[in-house]
């Protein structure tokens with residue numbers, strides 16, 4: 054599976070995150086405006102191999118590690134984590150659905166991740182983000198004779214919740230867990246799967262105001278798993294539509310916590326691990342982020358001692 058963001062997407066997000074001018078990037082990197090246009094739109098420049106692009110200059114401009122940028126341009130991918138060996142849980146299904154709010158062009162199709170977990174002994178199923186289309190998930194639910202009891206929502210952007218009415222029509226008793234800013238219901242851990250799984254909702258504003266991540270404990274013997282919505286994509290970060298400082302804080306204080314082998318399940322693109330992102334994500338190589346990572350006491354000693 055490809056990364057959600059190509060190198061052009063990442064550089065455009067870096068311009069926003071680090072408040073730099075696109076015109077200065079083009080001048081200082083030595084790229085022509087046409088070359089920058091190609092790189093930012095497509096992630097490559099026709100007839101120039103990725104290793105020949107001016108990564109040193111681009112890295113210096115943003116204060117990002119040029120090797121991490123080049124690695125993404127050359128096709129870096131996080132470690133392959135699926136299928137996940139789930140112990141007492143019978144199924145971890147990573148389902149991708151595509152859709153668009155535009156009726157004009159298929160090129161604007163957006164692919165989003167849903168995650169369905171099922172418990173083998175009581176046939177209970179829980180869903181994280183309905184996505185664009187309920188059909189593939191409902192097929193698994195019917196095939197495995199599951200009862201969908203909980204629907205967790207990371208945030209209420211259209212791509213993540215478009216299919217919600219179809220799930221509620223089929224499972225009207227399902228409990229919906231999302232963050233309602235105005236009712237501000239307390240976020241409490243929920244115990245499921247005959248007490249073998251705890252799902253802890255964590256408020257992580259930044260990409261959106263209502264954004265939640267979910268920490269899952271108990272499904273893997275020595276490993277946690279986090280559903281992280283659009284806070285971070287492997288090799289990149291989510292667009293800070295609500296507040297970029299809050300997004301940084303959400304990443305540092307809520308997501309980059311605990312063991313480096315924590316599995317991260319983003320709203321788009323492949324699964325990754327906390328360690329893979331800390332070691333390879335170009336945005337995190339900025340000195341300010343590096344300083345925050347060094348000072349992050351909630352990140353396990355296991356990572357700091359590596």
Ligand SMILES: [Fe+2]
Nearest residue numbers: 208210260283
């Ligand atoms: Fe989103």
